[in-house]
Amino acid sequence: MGVEAYMGVAGVLFVLGVVCIISRRNILYVLMGIEMILNAANINFVAINRFGNGGLEGRMFAIFVIILAAAEAAIALAIVLNVFHLFQSIRPSDADMLRD
């Protein structure tokens, strides 16, 4: 399998992540869509690294992306809980004020 096959899978995953973020009215779907997009980026990093000069750069990038995704998920969950506490709603369009 060439690099184009992996990049095609990553592209489809990216598009589905964007659709998941935009089309569902629930903050949790936004989180899931972000995870899909990060995974698509990771596939691209690792695939291009594999078909490149045999270094480690792409893999290290992917590891740091995974670390950042973990930190982002923790912060995002805290924000979701706070938004639900403040607005009694988890629709992204309802959270339109910085303070109550």
Added chain:
Amino acid sequence: MSILHQQRAFYGLLTLAILTSVGYGLVSHGAEGMAFGFFSSFTIAGSLMCIWERSVVRSAFSLMATFMGVAGLFLLLGSDFLAMAQILIYVGGILALILFGVMLTPPDLGERSLPRIGGTLVFVLGGASLVWKHVMDATESLAVLPVEELTPMTSQDQSVGLAFLHPEQYVVAFELAAFLLTVALVAAVYIARRRTADFEPEEAA
């Protein structure tokens, strides 16, 4: 069409697509193509299910298929350490966090709207087709080796660990990542804590 028929048609089509891609990979590229077809169709089927399902819990669990499929793709690309990290962190950590979010917020059943999903898909694909040519040009300029000249796949975990701790490579980024994780976890606890001030008026009343 009733919900049951919709679900049956969707999952039937999904199974058919997975079987087709596995068979096509087997015919065109042998065992590696079969594994690639399995993992990639698993990845995409999981994210399709996440968009399709009405219930947030089922969407969150279908994301597990996506993460597992991506881990399989990492294995096919020779990154065993990354595949294990993917399973540990995404399936074991981030998915559990999302499930906590699902449990701590009210269920929002029946809010899926197929026209909205279809319209979004059309617009995103339209935007993707605008940049398609540039992406293809950029892909042409990549220094990609043909499959025959690739370095053979070996276990990567030792070299990854050494690169992390080597003073001339990634040790600064490694320590920064550790610092960032500490700050992020403390901040998450601080943001999500229950404020005691919220309860004081009730106690006074």
